[in-house]
Amino acid sequence: MIALEQSLKFMIDIIFYSYNIKFCIYDTIMSTNHQLSYFFNPKSIAVIGASETPGKVGYNVLKNIITSGFTGKIFAINPKADELKNILDYPAYKSVLDVPEEIDIAIFVIPAKLVNPIAEECGKKNVKGLVVISAGFKEVGGEGITREQELVSIARKYNMRVIGPNCLGFVGINYNGSFAANTPKEGGIAMVSQSGAMLTGMMDYSMEQSFGFSCNISLGNKADLDEVDFIEYLAEDDDTKVILCYLESIDKGEKFLKVVPFAARKKPIIILKAGISEAGARAASSHTGALAGADIAYELSFKKSGVIRAKTISDLFDYGEVFLYQPIPKDNSFAIITNAGGPGIVATDAFEKEGLKFTSFSESILHLLRENLPKEAAIFNPVDIIGDASPQRYAFTINTIFGLNHSDTGKTNSKKEVTTQGALIIMSPQAQTHPNEVVKLIHAISSEKLQDKPILCSLIGGVSIHEATKYLNDHHIPCYPFPERAAQSLKALVDYSNFLKTKQIESREIPRFKVDKDKVTSIFANARDDGRTVLLSYETSEVFERYGIRSPKTRLAKTPREAMKYQEEIGKVVMKIVSPQIIHKTDVGGIILDINTPGEAFEAYIQIVDNTKKFGPQIAKVYGVEIQEMIDFRKEKKVNELIIGMSRDPQFGPLLMVGSGGIYANFLKDVSFALSYNFTEADAKEMLQKTKIFSLLQGVRGESASDIDSILEVLLRLSQLVNDFPEIVELDINPLLSFIKGYSAVDIKITISR
């Protein structure tokens, strides 16, 4: 591996600047969190559309608020208030404006058409937050879309925040403001869901699990408040230990990327992103667009933000539970203890699959195991304490591998040892196994001596291990019927541990190169004025030149004299007709190669223009003749073809790509991606290292290494370009020829928006 570390440090034209986004983030948190806290801790709630008819949503919501033990004031709003006086023993009013006291939160369970006028009244009444359960907004299209826009306008006008519309409601510790059939148990998991039905299902499911919720929030149409707002709030919420999200879309990608990485350092955030198969509305006329999978931007943004991604609903809860109850391991260094070979092998396979690492025990630990376990036991990790293992043997082994039996025997290695940072303990019920005793000892050791090391169990069986399983659940040690899910959960802990070790975003350095932005602006403006969205090649060449990316020099000559001037400036050139209407330049005699003198350039200009007049279409608008540097790449000792590109993700912005280029790029599919947001040199390195061609660039079979630093620089400069110009829709460099020293971006395609 070559010394990548030297890298860009020597480039003279870079200005590093500290990426100081933190202050503005904190500002957002203060204001949003202040407003959101009304939903979590309201002093008073009005139910708009409260009903005394069981089965009606307006009844269910009011009933849930009451029975969930809300201690603040409750007002029932109903047009028939004059007759009813009270609904379920709470005072009824015709309008919020009639309520004599302050209202913090209004929950809407009335037909969509009536929502906005009453929202307006809520604004006048100085209500802080609206929970709009009512459906009939954006999701029905047509006038529903206008209605939703109006609702947001009203909220903005009166500085109110809105959950929904078209949602299940809000369930917090202080009250259940939803129409769900049950109020879930209280606990440390915050659940945020874009699907009401999924939320009901999961709440129902959770009733029998060992965990409970700090809140269950149904986002509905996300007209105002979305997942990012709640993630931001919940990261600071003392009742919440873990944040789980079920999402079908993330509409505001940049907001997500700004907020979530900070929140994720405070609380683990686990997201199940559904609707993968329907995503991918990304433009795909470029190589980059075609090669990027529909899901890649979500994958990258989750990774960048420290989000743990659940692939299934089962994962979502497994990860929620393990993060709720177990500590984050310091290192990827674990042990398996088993009393049965088969399950141990299954667990080892699962560890391997998840990339979990086995601690290599110290000599002193091995010595203790060897002396005290039966000779049939396997003392190397995974440790098989065999079928007749007693509870005491389990306890001895756990204590030993964590170094708790480890009086200094003088046998410790001189090198600093990586110690065991957590364990998966497997028990298969056999004749001599006493499951209930074993789990009690596991819990005792774990809670007394291993507070910073995750312990997970897999008890394999049914009737024989019911009681033991229940004991583990009650004592917050995650227990799985088979070892595979345990390995996945442990991997989630490791991923989060690794994220916490990464550099804080605010201390990362995003290089800013000196560039000529104004010139590029004018090139784009010219093309647009001309009705073109795909740049011509002398234009792409100049854009790259202004951003410090090397490509064959190209100039547009509009007269034979200019052709002479540019040939003189560049050297050996090829000359080509420039006309958007002429696609096949060779066919009309529009290309002349190997021009070495100004005289030849003069004559070639006249010849090319003559040829195209003679052989080209009558309507052809001729811009002039392109004078392009001819580089003889055969002189280079080593040439690798790369593809580098950008396509714009509708949610997460520019998506950079690098990989194996050339005419077969689309078949080789050897490419890797990164978000251009906060793109650092380390990101550039990481994405290049993920490609197969990276090995070739490093040099194989005695070859010299290619100029990898220069490729990283291209990626960083490209990132700056596409961030500076949101009008660049797509960009492909294919091939970029990489040499032992330097490179050349030979063929460039830039597409801009109209």
Place this chain on the structure above:
Amino acid sequence: MIALEQSLKFMIDIIFYSYNIKFCIYDTIMSTNHQLSYFFNPKSIAVIGASETPGKVGYNVLKNIITSGFTGKIFAINPKADELKNILDYPAYKSVLDVPEEIDIAIFVIPAKLVNPIAEECGKKNVKGLVVISAGFKEVGGEGITREQELVSIARKYNMRVIGPNCLGFVGINYNGSFAANTPKEGGIAMVSQSGAMLTGMMDYSMEQSFGFSCNISLGNKADLDEVDFIEYLAEDDDTKVILCYLESIDKGEKFLKVVPFAARKKPIIILKAGISEAGARAASSHTGALAGADIAYELSFKKSGVIRAKTISDLFDYGEVFLYQPIPKDNSFAIITNAGGPGIVATDAFEKEGLKFTSFSESILHLLRENLPKEAAIFNPVDIIGDASPQRYAFTINTIFGLNHSDTGKTNSKKEVTTQGALIIMSPQAQTHPNEVVKLIHAISSEKLQDKPILCSLIGGVSIHEATKYLNDHHIPCYPFPERAAQSLKALVDYSNFLKTKQIESREIPRFKVDKDKVTSIFANARDDGRTVLLSYETSEVFERYGIRSPKTRLAKTPREAMKYQEEIGKVVMKIVSPQIIHKTDVGGIILDINTPGEAFEAYIQIVDNTKKFGPQIAKVYGVEIQEMIDFRKEKKVNELIIGMSRDPQFGPLLMVGSGGIYANFLKDVSFALSYNFTEADAKEMLQKTKIFSLLQGVRGESASDIDSILEVLLRLSQLVNDFPEIVELDINPLLSFIKGYSAVDIKITISR
């Protein structure tokens, strides 16, 4: 896509022969099955080491036989028989030889050292089968290995079959001959396990599931009977509907490949192969060996045999249950019905991931749905019948999508429609949902009208759907807490359905080319005589020539006159010194290019031999000078570099490889594999189509197609070669240059065993 179909039909030198392995297979089945049936239906069992002390294995086994209701005779064998007379009320004998009646099965629970002498007695007593629970054999190494070999010899001598040693025992419908704590429920699943602990765990787990077992077999060390023997038996066993295996190794790969494909046509076979991470003892000095993953041979052999592979223990049971209770679908064409958007999206993602296809409903079905479902419903597949779906709406929708409400509306399409072949029905408990009613209707429709279409359910929730879930389990409709596992199970059914549609092995044509086997035998013998295992290049060239694979013609000249002769025969040649001691031929002047006349060849011979005498090592043994055809590949319009090779898997034999070749083959890793066992033209096509380079061979961007048929022929000829010569350990062709017409195997490496 080019017409691959023409293919080899035109080759003149092929003799197709019908691969008539079926008869010999049937022979095996008859004899083995006859012997194995004693284990399943013994008339009498002797427990060797029976004990009346609770807690002892000899007690547990006897007790299990008795309490599991065995109706045959039971004999307790114990050295203290004279004192005891009876053990647990059954007659005790000192030796099997003392038993006055016939013994079918003897179960051993005595120390290892005592096993073989008593096995000998069993032989004399004409016992049919031994179940050796005792440990202390191969698994302990040393004398244990000898002991196990002896045990097998004894069994062979007396024509007895052996289960174990070192196992849990045998549990059948007629008796529980194991020391497991519980006797599992009776049912249609046969479970075969290489791990006793895994078997106990799984039996225990199953006690609460909806399925039961026809047998639970613990294979132990597989000294005699192994998984293949039992698969063969169980395929014919009337009590068994599905065969589940937990395996850590398959030691007899060829036996597996011979037997399992036949068995799999009779019963679904599901295997969890553990120990993936420890496999891969394959030789890896070749490209092919290095590129083949450790698990690839298992993966290929399972696919070839129609085995459904479970990736986790949870899969194993999920698949077992779905195959036990649901029919095999005719096509990959399914529907999802859901009353909630979120779970529907999750299920759609899972379908997409598993490659399950959505039926495109006919106009008449869509019409019915449109007319009868609420306007908010999604009538296209997946069908969302929305939150207020009543049981009747579920029933209506199921009937409709299966065409059961489908009176001819005159709107059916003219083209033959693919109809729905199965469904996943999702229910999320909402206010108007009546789960218990819904599941009753689902079961009624499924059992009355959809006997040939699999129906799976996912009820999302906990307390609200307990009763409904239990109802489904009791009525054999698989029900999953979340949709992802349902999709996996449905995929397993589709895989099996596809396997059943493949051509029967016995009707497949394995091409046999006319070759010169004797000549190749003598080439290998010469090399071996010479102490070489890697062939020299004139040897590989001749081996290939004799097997009809084109490579540059190469001859070994031992005199200047021979050089003349060969040059005249071949044409333009390169001449190279041949000496195993000279590695860098150019350095010693050992290579001369561009030889066009016999005269030049004569002189070149003398020059090369002179040069190597002067500049080469003193010890160099000179075989002569190689005369090799020089082909100018630059004349070819299209050249693709392929790699083709073979490495020998220790279990499953020759493993063929094809993919992108050249010096970067190991970095591109664009290769695919196939077992050479029963290798047909269709297999060759399939493996080539799996590579990325296949697109390039087909021709992209207006290029001509390469001669794909000729590549397929190389693969088939190579397969014949490596099957004819088990001494070929590894073989690489890299590159094989593929042209528009023809190919050339430029660089060949063949390694043979000593």
